[in-house]
Amino acid sequence: MxxxxxxxxxxxxxxxxxxxxxxxxxxxxxxxxxxxxxxxxxxxxxxxxxxxxxxxxxxxxxxxxxxxxxxxxxxxxxxxxxxxxxxGTMFLNHLVTEDGKDRIDEGAVKPCASxxxxxxxxxxxxxxxxxxxxKMRAGVVDRDKKFSTSRALQLFTKQYPCVGCHRVRVRDKETGGVSGPALTDASERLNPDWVYARIENPQYWDPKTWMPKIDLSHEKREILTLFLVSRK
Ligand code: HEC
Ligand code: HEC
CATH class of the missing domain: 1.10.760 (Cytochrome Bc1 Complex; Chain D, domain 2)
Known part of the structure; x- marks a missing residue:
């Protein structure tokens, strides 16, 4: 029973x-x-x-x-x-001018509705x-490869204009512009090979994107990618 x-x-x-x-x-x-x-x-x-x-x-x-x-x-x-x-998806749609100065009305930006x-x-x-x-090449980036953070920062914030459009975390502080996606959580969100390909040729993915195509060596593109996607 x-x-x-x-x-x-x-x-x-x-x-x-x-x-x-x-x-x-x-x-x-x-x-x-x-x-x-x-x-x-x-x-x-x-x-x-x-x-x-x-x-x-x-x-x-x-x-x-x-x-x-x-x-x-x-x-x-x-x-x-x-x-x-x-x-937002397109920063110009959220640009407001006050006292002759442009700023983004972040309060009006809607997040994803999912x-x-x-x-x-x-x-x-x-x-x-x-x-x-x-067409995207797979296996280009080994996200566990060692790289120099100071060199990556030099490339991302000084030699090239990346930080003008993207937020990143530098020594526990967030810094950077707002017209592009924040890259603070790129290591969890994005596929490393895609990040490499997106930096290599932004217009392949989006013909009218305002991210400039910059001619970089493989080594520089790899360091920039590792800086964004390495496990923190
Ligand atoms: C009312 C419009 C709207 C609807 C409906 C909507 N989304 Fe979104 N979605 C957005 C916007 C706007 C963003 C950009 C958000 C941001 O960057 O903060 C976004 C971002 C995303 C992203 C990240 C894209 C990227 O490139 O970073 C994914 C993935 C996504 N949505 C999936 C979905 C899925 C799946 C659904 C349905 C369950 C959905 N969305 C419904 C407006 C919408
Ligand atoms: C003039 C502004 C601008 C500059 C400068 C710029 N980007 Fe971008 N970037 C963008 C925009 C806009 C997108 C895509 C927008 C979207 O998906 O909504 C983007 C997308 C990306 C993405 C994909 C992120 C995602 O979530 O979709 C990466 C990675 C990236 N940029 C890295 C870089 C690097 C590295 C540099 C410097 C070599 C750089 N960007 C310079 C504007 C810029």
């Missing part, structure tokens, strides 16, 4: 467990995306080739998300997004990770 009750309880538990797994597996990431995300994000490509198109863009393009992001970050972030771009459940987030992350750029 006691034994059969335990067995029944165990079977019930097993049934519950499979029901939960079954529910997650049944979620179709593509369908969730179409319903909750596609009104703002471009998932089919290509990127806009006109400045007007960039001004109209409601949210960052996601048609190469599988090359760009780390899946674990997506799963977490899509459940409660934090701000990445201090001036509020997915954990199960939805897993399914959508899987769907996003299937959107890869076929």
């Amino acid at each position: 006691a034994r059969s009750r335990i067995l029944n309880a165990a079977a019930g538990g097993l049934f519950l467990a499979t029901a939960v797994v079954g529910e997650a597996a049944a979620l179709d990431g593509k369908a969730v995306f179409a319903e909750k995300c596609a009104s703002c994000h471009n998932i089919t490509g290509p990127a806009s080739t006109t400045f007007h198109g960039v001004l109209q863009r409601k949210a960052p393009d996601l048609f190469y998300a599988g090359s760009k992001f780390q899946r674990e970050w997506l799963v977490r972030w899509l459940q409660s997004p934090s701000r990445i771009r201090p001036s 509020r997915l459940s954990a199960a939805e987030s897993e399914a959508v992350a899987d769907y996003l990770m299937t959107h890869r750029d076929a």
